[in-house]
Amino acid sequence: MDTTVFVPLDEGTDPTVGGHAGVAAVRARKLAKTYGRGAAQVRALDAVDVDFEAGRFTAIMGPSGSGKSTLMHLLAGLDSATSGQAFIGRTELTGLGDKELTLLRRDRVGFVFQQFNLLPMFTAEQNIMLPVELAGGTVDGEWFATLTRTLGIEDRLEHRPAEMSGGQQQRVAIARALIARPDVVFADEPTGNLDSRAGAQVLSFLRRSVRELGRTIIMVTHDPAAAAYADRVILLADGRIAGEITDPTPEAVLAGLDALRSLEGPVDGLDGDATSQAGA
């Protein structure tokens, strides 16, 4: 599409990538993470600066080892950064203790996992309510009804995870992530374990929950087709922001990835993954 812009970035660029008018729900400033020591040291994330606006659906893309998962873990307060800062709203995550991080996740962050990670002994309804109950709050019945209706799981509420299909489980997981109205929802390869039809459904629901319910979602994926559902795609390579696509199409995303490859040389894994997903 015409609006699609591919902007290769280098060191000197303005730190706030994008520069859209929206309020940043999540921000990273010179965020870095290294694993190991000495010769074995790996820079998983190298001084990343990025903003994610509230009320938008952003995808983080990149080949395996590009640092996209690490970035997400740091932004979600699941892991601690080696240096730099991460913010959710006005709260700086770096420097918070385990307990504060846990409570922050409970109250302000939602998660959707590749493996769904529902509790097998609880029904769908109990799974959805869990975050609110853990926080000691009461469930907003109207919001619960809206969510389950939007996600199409109203008739599955009494079922346990083992009695549901993968797509249904993931939709329950999305409801669980949204029930507490978190500031931001992180989705990690939400379609990785689903067939393409169920995957497409889940992605539509994610997009609807942004457009119709006003939520903020950050999704990590290596599937260009999935990334195309987002409002904006951040491209990551070698632990750095390598580019960004606004209002992407699958073709634009693929083109962006190709451009990455021509810049950085062939990247193992990306090629096969991208084509197989595109072909599916």
Add this chain to the structure above:
Amino acid sequence: MLRLTLAQMRRSIGRLSAAGVAIVIGTAFVAATLLGGNLITRSAFDAISAQYARADLVVSTSATFTPQTVDTIRSTAGVAQASGMVQSWQGLVGGDRTIFQQVIPTTPDPRLMPLVLSKGAWPTGADQIALPPDVATRLSVGVGDTIGLQTHGSDSETQTRRLTVTGLVDDPRNAYGGGGGAAVMDVTALDALQKADGGELTYREITVLLADGASLPSVTAALRDAVPHASVVTPDEHAQAVAQRLSGGQDLFFLIFVLTFAAIALLVAGLVITNTFQVLVAQRTRTLALLRAVGANKRQVGAGVLLEAGILGVVSSLIGVVLGCGLGQLALTIAGHTSAAAFLPHSISVTWAVVVIPLLVGVAVTVLASLVPARVATRVAPLAALRPADGPTLEKGSAGRVRLVLSVLVMVLGFGLLALGAALGTVGGDAQMGLLAGIAGGALSFVGVAVSAVFWMPRVTSWSGRLVGLSGPTARLASANTLRNPRRTAATSTALLIGVTLVAMMSTGAASARTSLTAQLDQQFPIDVAVDALGDANGAADLPANVVTAVNQASGVRAVARPKSASLVVGGIYAAADGSIGLTGDGTVPTPQNQVSTPVVGIDPAQAKAVLNDPSLVKDVEAGSVVVPSFQAYQWHLTDGSRLTLTGPTGPVTLTVVVDDGGHGIGSVLLVDQADLLRADAHPAQSSMWVALAPGDLSAVSAIQDAVGDTGAPVTVQGAAVERASYETVIDTALGIVVGLLGVAVVIALIGVANTLSLSVLERRRESATLRAIGVTRGQLRWMLAVEGMLIAGVGAVLGIVLGLVYGWAGSLAGLGVMGPVVLSVPWRDIVLAAVIALVAGLVASVAPGRSAVRPSPVAALATE
């Protein structure tokens, strides 16, 4: 296959060692028990052989030897010296105590004397004695002091002779430890004493020393010829034979008794093993399926599991044996520093049985316990290798219907038999049959309960979980977790249930026995403690002053009454020549020879009422009347309202008869008001004390008994409290031992709880990480596991307590019913204690699993594999 098994074991080493601990404890228990059995046999042997000192031969007979036999032996060729073994008991008096002490004679050769002199000199004269140090202390004498020796003159009156203490003797090899040590007197003096007491001087055994260079076999043969019908053997052979005769039954009883508890502990260990292997098999489904897919057959897969169990069994059992031996040695070493040191050897004696039996039992239990998991392993389909690794799913609780029906049948039959036993014991009055039926029913029903636990235990856990879940989302998570593997939870709770049931049963039985016997004793004995001087033919004697002081000063004494007693002549009757009672109404005038005397007790009614358990017993005692036991009234032709004249040294009193037809009264004496007694006898004996104790405090009983024992006076101490004190000691000791032994099973079961929890934690790594990611704090996650542990342990404990109460009551009814009405009581203290211990243990069991649950970062939840 072996290499694969070893590799898998290495991977699961943590899980296996937790299960192995259960077997280690069980086998250590068995090994320690067997060592204990050895110890009993050996200390008996040591004590017996020690008595022969360094003798070369022991000549013994089933009849007796005379001093002539000793002379015959001495004159036999090759014999250097011989000594007749004498053990006599003598009353020694020192301070205000009288001690009956074993006394042995000096020997003609020091090599035949088992005791050694620690101080002073051996006795040589007729009025000398050497004492064991503790006896000297109790008699408050030292070397050079004198003590009294009670002798009986020709008129059988007790006389006291003075003996000088010449020395103190030690008993290094514990030859006489079992009999409270031995004092030594000169052989001539002791022989003389023996003759004065019993006339003949005889021996059961004669110890022999060989002359230098004499050959043992030839002297043995010569002695066999010289002393016909006698056994001539070495001291060791003799001791062996005697020890076997003495303790053969004893150590067998000990072994059977203790090994029963070891068996229970091993059964519980087996449950823990089954649980562990079931989880291991479940976790290895993919590996097992892969094996099947590449060509392993079912048998090989099952054999792999059994092989693993076998290896675990061998290793754990060996550790158990070493641990058991180590504990045994430790116990001996510690005991070596106590007063029991003399009775015990310095080191344990490890026989082949101590090693082999626990090893075999341990391996057998481990392998048997893994049979079911092995069968589950064979059912893994090769296809399972191709399926993606699923997250943990709910186990399908599909235990067989056959199992349900069978276990219910067994339960119904068992509880029926139990009820029958209780009925036989109470209504039927047949304690033996009642107990037999009760035990059979109890065992049967318990098997049914344990086997069917998988059906109902999850339900009970669910109800309790729902209750617990009301307290918040963390607890709700915990209770949901306990239900995801109903079988595993049930097996874990059952392991604890077994131990707790038995402990609660014993404790309930003991409590019921205590209350029932107390109730009966209070009826049987009107007084808590009655202290009576026995008196002699001349009539009642006063209680010694020091006894009176001791009783009055003993703590826990609530009230004391001092009845006075006198022997008074009963008017109106005479004893006929044939012993029957005749009435003077027939014209006979009683002479001092045929008049009838009877003990009459004079009480102060108010004082007596204060000490009697049932004050109504003396309600009829008042001035001017005499209470006559009904059988006496019948014999003497007295009825209510008759007038009876009693005559004493001071004069006659005539009183109105009240017949006591209660059947109990206070002994078989006539009761009168103290003032009336004084009119007949102005100086009555004060031979009794009636003592009431503060409720629940029996400490005064032993204080009174000690005081009486110290005086050596012929005084009896009896009554409800005395009986209660003696059987409560027995009950408490027995209960303590049994509960201690059952404790091992409970400890193993608690290890099982910890094991189950840590296995669950391993299975739920992803889930724990998810919970952490969505906002469960570390503390909440730990608390979740703690609640889970407490739920599993608590359900097992509470059900065990309920079952134990039922069994304890049924057992009491069956066994005690024949003695009178059984009071069923609830041992609240023990029950609360058991429940608290279970909850705390469940909490503690969750500590280590909790730590490993919170360790991984929540990032793990997002990892793909």
